[in-house]
């Protein structure tokens with residue numbers, strides 16, 4: 001399939017919808033190992049993104065991701081705002097063409113992951129959203145991304161000990177809980193898969 005502007009807008013609208021629907025759950029997860037605002041932070045910013053995308057149709061995929069990055073950066077707040085914001089801005093920067101191939105989509109996502117790692121000074125295994133982004137991108141490269149792969153990556157964050165973000169203050173007590181940012185990232189990639197099925 002080809003990844004065009006309409007696809008990018010629909011993907012982000014679907015992601016926003018899923019986050020808004022799971023706002024309470026995301027905040028409950030954050031309540032256990034953080035400060036309980038992840039759902040509120042994300043839903044606020046993504047409601048703004050939905051409006052921005054509906055009001056002015058982006059000119060390209062690059063433009064769509066730029067709007068997402070800027071909106072999330074300015075409206076989400078918390079740690080997750082700058083992290084997701086950096087991801088989408090890096091994805092936008094990585095794109096030259098109007099329509100992406102599968103390879104170019106993967107390259108853009110890799111740039112997004114690098115953006116998160118750079119901004120968060122973090123890497124896989126620290127119980128963050130990266131623990132979903134990395135295995136998802138790996139599976140995409142192998143053409144093996146499924147809903148189960150995303151779910152398995154998310155569930156694995158349960159066993160990890162947090163060493164970044166607020167959850168790191170809990171040390172060993174962070175073990176046994178899902179990471180909220182990993183959960184919202186799982187929603188992002190479930191929305192990506194859902195679009196593949198539509199197209």
Ligand SMILES: Nc1ncnc2c1ncn2[C@@H]1O[C@H](COP(=O)(O)OP(=O)(O)O)[C@@H](O)[C@H]1O
Nearest residue numbers: 038078079080120122128129164165180181182
């Ligand atoms: N340094 C980091 N690198 C990557 N992800 C991080 C980092 N710090 C926090 N996160 C992610 O952000 C999520 C928390 O987001 P949120 O609750 O919105 O922000 P805050 O922690 O400021 O309240 C965590 O669950 C984790 O996935």
Ligand SMILES: [Mg+2]
Nearest residue numbers: 034035037038
């Ligand atoms: Mg929080």
